[in-house]
Amino acid sequence: MTRTTIHVDGTWRGALSGETRDVLDPADGQPFAVVAEGGTADADAAVASARAAFDSGVWRGAAVSERSALLRRVADLLVRDREELALLESRDAGKTVEEGRIDVDCVADTFRYFADLALTEGAGRVVDAGSDTVHSVVVHEPVGVCALITPWNYPLLQASWKIAPALAAGNTFVVKPSEITPLSTVALIALLTEAGLPAGVAGVVTGPGHTVGARLCEHPDVDLVSFTGGLTSGVKVAQAAAPGVKKVALELGGKNPNVVFADFCDTPAGFDTAVDQALNAAFIHSGQVCSAGSRLIIEESVRERFVAELSRRAGRIRLGRGTEKDVECGPLVSLAQLERTEEYVASALGEGAILRSGGARPEPSGTRPAGGWFYEPTVLDRCHRRMRVVREEVFGPVLTVETFRTEDEAVTLANDTEFGLAGAVWTADAARGRRVAGRLRHGTVWINDFHPYLPQAEWGGFGKSGIGRELGPSGLAEYREAKHIYQNLAPRPVRWFSG
Ligand code: NAD
Numbered sequence: 001m002t003r004t005t006i007h008v009d010g011t012w013r014g015a016l017s018g019e020t021r022d023v024l025d026p027a028d029g030q031p032f033a034v035v036a037e038g039g040t041a042d043a044d045a046a047v048a049s050a051r052a053a054f055d056s057g058v059w060r061g062a063a064v065s066e067r068s069a070l071l072r073r074v075a076d077l078l079v080r081d082r083e084e085l086a087l088l089e090s091r092d093a094g095k096t097v098e099e100g101r102i103d104v105d106c107v108a109d110t111f112r113y114f115a116d117l118a119l120t121e122g123a124g125r126v127v128d129a130g131s132d133t134v135h136s137v138v139v140h141e142p143v144g145v146c147a148l149i150t151p152w153n154y155p156l157l158q159a160s161w162k163i164a165p166a167l168a169a170g171n172t173f174v175v176k177p178s179e180i181t182p183l184s185t186v187a188l189i190a191l192l193t194e195a196g197l198p199a200g201v202a203g204v205v206t207g208p209g210h211t212v213g214a215r216l217c218e219h220p221d222v223d224l225v226s227f228t229g230g231l232t233s234g235v236k237v238a239q240a241a242a243p244g245v246k247k248v249a250l251e252l253g254g255k256n257p258n259v260v261f262a263d264f265c266d267t268p269a270g271f272d273t274a275v276d277q278a279l280n281a282a283f284i285h286s287g288q289v290c291s292a293g294s295r296l297i298i299e300e301s302v303r304e305r306f307v308a309e310l311s312r313r314a315g316r317i318r319l320g321r322g323t324e325k326d327v328e329c330g331p332l333v334s335l336a337q338l339e340r341t342e343e344y345v346a347s348a349l350g351e352g353a354i355l356r357s358g359g360a361r362p363e364p365s366g367t368r369p370a371g372g373w374f375y376e377p378t379v380l381d382r383c384h385r386r387m388r389v390v391r392e393e394v395f396g397p398v399l400t401v402e403t404f405r406t407e408d409e410a411v412t413l414a415n416d417t418e419f420g421l422a423g424a425v426w427t428a429d430a431a432r433g434r435r436v437a438g439r440l441r442h443g444t445v446w447i448n449d450f451h452p453y454l455p456q457a458e459w460g461g462f463g464k465s466g467i468g469r470e471l472g473p474s475g476l477a478e479y480r481e482a483k484h485i486y487q488n489l490a491p492r493p494v495r496w497f498s499g
Contacts, residue, residue, distance in 0.1 A: 006204065009049040016045070021207075027369055028369035029335070035186070043215040044215065050145045051221045054145050059170055060142045070197060075109075092182075110157075118169070134488055140477075141170070142481070146222070150177050155184050167201070173203065179206070223246060223247065227249070248468075251460060251466045253290060253393040253419055255295060258426075277449070279310060282399040285329075291421055297410055319362055321369065351389075353380040353400070361374060375396060377399075380398065407435075418463055443462055
């Protein structure tokens with residue numbers, strides 16, 4: 001990857017300051033690419049270009065069918081470059097190449113979904129005004145210039161959840177990827193250009209959050225800010241956007257309960273399935289997933305058997321460089337993330353948690369270079385909700401175990417979080433599954449499953465997990481303004497005033 005990773009006005013260039021940043025490979029801590037380190041001047045230039053493109057009408061004035069066709073072309077290009085993008089995401093974010101492939105497939109699906117939705121949701125809605133002499137219609141228009149800010153755990157995926165609907169609705173945008181994992185977003189913008197997107201409609205500025213990101217949020221020519229990231233940054237984003245009364249969408253963290261009833265474990269394949277899925281829920285991508293099932297909430301009667309098997313299997317997860325064959329789990333994305341994880345585990349042990357598996361950096365091996373930011377999948381038993389590790393988002397491979405005796409207790413525990421992104425319930429009793437799902441205060445609830453999402457279903461959180469929704473019809477609505485056009489077909493004086 002070159003240093004010319006800033007895209008403004010249809011041109012690739014370096015930072016105006018000339019500064020660059022090394023991109024590090026989490027598997028060995030070594031630089032493997034260099035990107036432009038943009039600053040506020042680059043953000044300003046990108047916004048000016050996006051503003052001019054929006055005001056010119058080059059994209060919002062295009063037929064919906066044309067916008068839809070472009071999104072479909074992008075999906076085709078993603079399929080063409082699937083392997084290359086999966087590898088890039090693996091090097092940059094540390095995930096396995098197979099996870100990278102799944103991400104690219106989901107990104108292509110997202111572009112296809114919004115390509116279709118733009119067509120079906122494009123028409124206005126005629127409103128019955130209660131009069132034959134009034135024609136009333138509600139139409140939807142793009143919001144304007146969008147600032148899109150994304151995190152490092154699913155760089156390409158999170159960018160696509162914003163870019164596809166923003167374009168489908170006719171907006172222009174500037175995207176700022178995480179400074180830790182900028183590469184796949186830069187590649188995606190190149191694909192948009194190749195697909196024929198007019199210059200200025202899509203801009204990207206690589207650079208830090210506190211400069212580029214903050215400037216985009218406060219910029220007077222930005223109409224909407226869509227942010228995915230941590231709670232602390234999300235609050236700053238909302239504060240920076242408030243004086244401009246911009247539309248703000250926030251996708252923040254989660255502390256997601258995985259509730260397992262004993263009745264599910266008593267069914268023939270139930271025990272194995274629930275253990276296997278609990279493992280997947282907590283440890284996929286080393287737990288660096290906003291919806292990670294990091295809180296196992298299990299019925300007391302089955303706890304010991306379940307945790308013993310879960311810990312045994314967690315200890316067998318093959319850690320290594322994501323590009324190596326047979327590796328099941330990659331490193332953490334950064335040294336800071338590794339140290340944060342260690343700190344949470346130490347604090348949990350200090351508060352009385354029992355370590356059942358992991359809890360350390362693994363020894364280097366053939367697939368695990370010495371400088372990599374690896375951490376063993378860790379199971380902490382005998383946890384309770386007053387512990388920091390249970391209340392706060394670790395964003396590492398750490399699973400806490402709490403127990404319940406009754407359904408009410410399970411629901412109370414699962415809802416006892418300031419977040420509300422996602423959760424799951426495992427039970428052989430279908431009625432109980434639906435009952436518990438109905439009582440959970442989380443944006444997504446899985447019954448007897450964990451992690452799947454659908455582009456056509458809304459994603460987002462209750463509580464401090466965010467504001468607004470991505471994906472589904474609401475994901476498009478975020479990027480549109482509704483306009484009511486009321487046409488009087490037989491105008492006459494109203495004579496309210498007599499003079
Ligand atoms: P982060 O908040 O540190 O950074 C996210 C992005 O915001 C980065 O691009 C960063 O540069 C930028 N940023 C930082 N400070 C900013 C500021 N003051 N103004 C504007 N932009 C700023 O988050 P992260 O560590 O990259 O990602 C991990 C977090 O993201 C976790 O909390 C995770 O739960 C969350 N996340 C949520 C979802 C979801 O769908 N809800 C999905 C993925 C990740």
